Amino acid sequence: xxxxxxxxxxxxxxxxxxxxxxxxxxxxxxxxxxxxxxxxxxxxxxxxxxxxxxxxxxxxxxxxxxxxxxxxxxxxxxxxxxxxxxxxxxxxxxxxxxxxxxxxxxxxxxxxxxxxxxxxxxxxxxxxxxxxxxxxxxxxxxxxxxxxxxxxxxxxxxxxxxxxxxxxxxxxxxxxxxxxxxxxxxxxxxxxxxxxxxxxxxxxxxxxxxxxxxxxxxxxxxxxxxxxxxxxxxxxxxxxxxxxxxxxxxxxxxxxxxxxxxxxxxxxxxxxxxx
Numbered sequence: 001x002x003x004x005x006x007x008x009x010x011x012x013x014x015x016x017x018x019x020x021x022x023x024x025x026x027x028x029x030x031x032x033x034x035x036x037x038x039x040x041x042x043x044x045x046x047x048x049x050x051x052x053x054x055x056x057x058x059x060x061x062x063x064x065x066x067x068x069x070x071x072x073x074x075x076x077x078x079x080x081x082x083x084x085x086x087x088x089x090x091x092x093x094x095x096x097x098x099x100x101x102x103x104x105x106x107x108x109x110x111x112x113x114x115x116x117x118x119x120x121x122x123x124x125x126x127x128x129x130x131x132x133x134x135x136x137x138x139x140x141x142x143x144x145x146x147x148x149x150x151x152x153x154x155x156x157x158x159x160x161x162x163x164x165x166x167x168x169x170x171x172x173x174x175x176x177x178x179x180x181x182x183x184x185x186x187x188x189x190x191x192x193x194x195x196x197x198x199x200x201x202x203x204x205x206x207x208x209x210x211x212x213x214x215x216x217x218x219x220x221x222x223x224x225x226x227x228x229x230x231x232x233x234x235x236x237x238x239x240x241x242x243x244x245x246x247x248x249x250x251x252x253x254x255x256x257x258x259x260x261x262x263x264x265x266x267x268x269x270x271x272x273x274x275x
Contacts, residue, residue: 027059037268048075130163200227219258245272
């Protein structure tokens, strides 16, 4: 069943009774480079050496927070006879706005490990397949010892727009509504005089029926696990801390993008520059 939900509807419902919107009170922006890893190319039966450049921003204001990223992925080197091209690239982005019900209402909503509850409005955009998804839902902010932050999002996963059934290249025409559960975290720690962090997310998106320009596909449920381990290299070099990081990102993807049996299990070198 197709459900149409404008991205702003949920956010506006929550925000209408909130006080005047205030400016961002904290934020960080960074560029990440991930390289030297082979990832699966869905629909090709092959892998490719993959370089990913990510522009990412997270910031908070008095009544919530925002997070977005844009990935530019470059695939090169034919590692499999079924991989059809020598080089290709694609863009993909996500945006999430969270409205803290505790901050808006002025009430303490904590219970157990949950320190706050929020309303989330999410938006995912994949221009290569002419598609977007909206993700309205709920966020549970967690108070876990030692963690810089930890949160669980439970949202819908609702396809919007779509490409033409007559497209000569693969495009998503329509897709049933589904749901997502995502756990995101950051855990800083010290080893001697060096500063480290383990951070990332673990998501589950339920299976659904997809209509594309080649027919109808039953997409499998998928699990995506993307932890990073980072060393504060700037601090090690005697420069300003919390600006330059190096490390590894590990990617485990079961049924990648819903394609049954297509699984990533790869590590890439990671470099991060925080503005």
